[in-house]
Amino acid sequence: xxxxxxxxxxxxxxxxxxxxxxxxxxxxxxxxxxxxxxxxxxxxxxxxxxxxxxxxxxxxxxxxxxxxxxxxxxxxxxxxxxxxxxxxxxxxxxxxxxxxxxxxxxxxxxxxxxxxxxxxxxxxxxxxxxxxxxxxxxxxxxxxxxxxxxxxxxxxxxxxxxxxxxxxxxxxxxxxxxxxxxxxxxxxxxxxxxxxxxxxxxxxxxxxxxxxxxxxxxxxxxxxxxxxxxxxxxxxxxxxxxxxxxxxxxxxxxxxxxxxxxxxxxxxxxxxxxxxxxxxxxxxxxxxxxxxxxxxxxxxxxxxxxxxxxxxxxxxxxxxxxxxxxxxxxxxxxxxxxxxxxxxxxxxxxxxx
Amino acid sequence: xxxxxxxxxxxxxxxxxxxxxxxxxxxxxxxxxxxxxxxxxxxxxxxxxxxxxxxxxxxxxxxxxxxxxxxxxxxxxxxxxxxxxxxxxxxxxxxxxxxxxxxxxxxxxxxxxxxxxxxxxxxxxxxxxxxxxxxxxxxxxxxxxxxxxxxxxxxxxxxxx
Numbered sequence: 001x002x003x004x005x006x007x008x009x010x011x012x013x014x015x016x017x018x019x020x021x022x023x024x025x026x027x028x029x030x031x032x033x034x035x036x037x038x039x040x041x042x043x044x045x046x047x048x049x050x051x052x053x054x055x056x057x058x059x060x061x062x063x064x065x066x067x068x069x070x071x072x073x074x075x076x077x078x079x080x081x082x083x084x085x086x087x088x089x090x091x092x093x094x095x096x097x098x099x100x101x102x103x104x105x106x107x108x109x110x111x112x113x114x115x116x117x118x119x120x121x122x123x124x125x126x127x128x129x130x131x132x133x134x135x136x137x138x139x140x141x142x143x144x145x146x147x148x149x150x151x152x153x154x155x156x157x158x159x160x161x162x163x164x165x166x167x168x169x170x171x172x173x174x175x176x177x178x179x180x181x182x183x184x185x186x187x188x189x190x191x192x193x194x195x196x197x198x199x200x201x202x203x204x205x206x207x208x209x210x211x212x213x214x215x216x217x218x219x220x221x222x223x224x225x226x227x228x229x230x231x232x233x234x235x236x237x238x239x240x241x242x243x244x245x246x247x248x249x250x251x252x253x254x255x256x257x258x259x260x261x262x263x264x265x266x267x268x269x270x271x272x273x274x275x276x277x278x279x280x281x282x283x284x285x286x287x288x289x290x291x292x293x294x295x296x297x298x299x300x301x302x303x304x305x306x307x308x309x310x311x312x313x314x315x316x317x318x319x320x321x322x323x324x325x326x327x328x329x330x331x332x333x334x335x336x337x338x339x340x341x342x343x344x345x346x347x348x349x350x351x352x353x
Numbered sequence: 354x355x356x357x358x359x360x361x362x363x364x365x366x367x368x369x370x371x372x373x374x375x376x377x378x379x380x381x382x383x384x385x386x387x388x389x390x391x392x393x394x395x396x397x398x399x400x401x402x403x404x405x406x407x408x409x410x411x412x413x414x415x416x417x418x419x420x421x422x423x424x425x426x427x428x429x430x431x432x433x434x435x436x437x438x439x440x441x442x443x444x445x446x447x448x449x450x451x452x453x454x455x456x457x458x459x460x461x462x463x464x465x466x467x468x469x470x471x472x473x474x475x476x477x478x479x480x481x482x483x484x485x486x487x488x489x490x491x492x493x494x495x496x497x498x499x500x501x502x503x504x505x506x507x508x509x510x511x512x513x514x
Contacts, residue, residue, distance in 0.1 A: 002455075002502055002505055002506055002509065003474060003502070005455050006455065006470060006474045006505075007474050007475070009453070009455045009456045009459070010373050010471070010474060010475040011475075012453075012456075013372065013373070013376075013456060014369060014372070016372050016377075016378050016381075017365070017368050017369045017372045017378065017381070018368065018378045018381070018382055020364045020365050020368060023364070023368065023382055023385060023386060024360060024364060026386055027360075027386055027389045027390055027393065030386065030390045031390050031393045031394060034390065034394060035394070132401075133401070153397075155397075156397050159395075159397065159398050
């Protein structure tokens with residue numbers, strides 16, 4: 001009988017429903033405004049993701065207005081334990097309008113709840129994953145599938161990769177960005193080069209350039225060249241991932257030492273440098289919230305880790321998750337215990353500085 | 354399907370659904386507006402879902418349930434309590450007041466419980482689909498419906514005694 005009363009009460013209140021016409025117009029207006037804002041943030045987003053999220057601890061960057069987050073523990077809404085996961089995708093494709101794009105560097109930046117330091121986690125592009133609408137394939141195919149051909153859409157490529165990565169790691173991705181070769185070059189040039197420390201010599205397959213072992217300053221073109229190298233490296237794409245971590249660590253140092261984020265002039269230069277070669281996800285965790293996290297980091301020295309993978313399974317190039325270490329690592333990531341995990345598995349920590 | 358086609362057919366039902374969830378036309382508008390802006394901005398993702406309609410309903414329901422986190426809550430809070438805006442019933446009899454009491458009791462239920470009641474008794478959805486929309490197990494749906502009904506029954510008893 002109460003059920004009938006409920007049905008009747010709902011039916012009786014149907015006439016409360018307002019007309020849809022004005023609402024639809026408001027929605028259109030808000031969408032147009034947010035699209036404009038999104039474009040404006042596009043450049044800012046990546047730079048902040050790359051430099052800021054990685055923790056070039058900058059108190060001055062704390063917004064003047066109180067950010068709408070009462071405390072860090074309440075942030076972000078969907079992370080179960082207050083840690084943050086930012087997804088950075090380096091995509092290939094040369095020229096103005098490449099017909100397809102693959103995400104070859106997939107880097108997850110994990111910022112623990114205690115804000116001790118950032119962790120850079122490389123997810124191998126050859127990792128075998130399940131991709132919605134495609135079945136089992138390599139991780140870098142997610143971006144390709146989402147972005148489509150012949151005019152790849154970076155946003156859509158990012159969206160699908162984010163879904164796959166979130167499924168893989170078991171926690172939501174809070175923010176992220178896509179970086180093309182051109183974007184990488186411009187960011188590097190905006191900070192006047194990045195110092196990268198290589199443990200071994202790298203010879204470019206594409207330009208015959210030789211990157212000696214040790215630390216060196218790379219300009220934009222050289223950075224792109226280095227991060228494209230895979231074939232001649234002993235561990236192939238896995239070594240390239242380590243080089244990407246070395247580059248990001250160098251970029252952070254460079255940004256910090258040049259006060260890029262505290263100086264409005266250099267910051268503006270960096271933001272405009274990013275240009276339209278970058279696309280950023282500001283749906284999950286807003287930029288304002290992300291920026292608010294940065295000054296709370298206790299150290300800006302990242303720890304470089306790689307997702308543990310097993311021996312190639314099907315075909316030479318597909319890597320399964322390591323049956324033992326893989327799940328343990330992911331559990332540590334989910335439960336925000338990477339510091340402990342890294343201490344127990346020193347052999348898995350990459351030399352990135 | 355384009356966003357426009359979706360909005361043509363689904364906006365009105367979603368708005369009715371939001372009215373039942375919030376009990377208030379203004380809050381319903383805010384809720385639908387906020388959800389549909391996100392729907393349109395992320396249309397490619399929405400349209401890839403098996404059922405875009407269910408996906409959007411899920412977005413809207415989550416937005417409602419999580420309203421402490423949502424941005425629309427700040428505006429909504431400035432408005433009155435939901436039950437104040439229920440229009441005076443056309444009936445004048447005491448029975449009409451009685452009948453509308455159930456509507457104001459609804460506003461005191463936890464949001465998830467109210468959502469389950471709306472999905473079952475207004476939208477007439479099977480429990481499995483309700484579970485999918487709320488992202489929980491079927492058993493959880495059933496238990497929160499029975500808890501909600503028990504609360505409403507207790508109110509009845511209190512009024513009648």
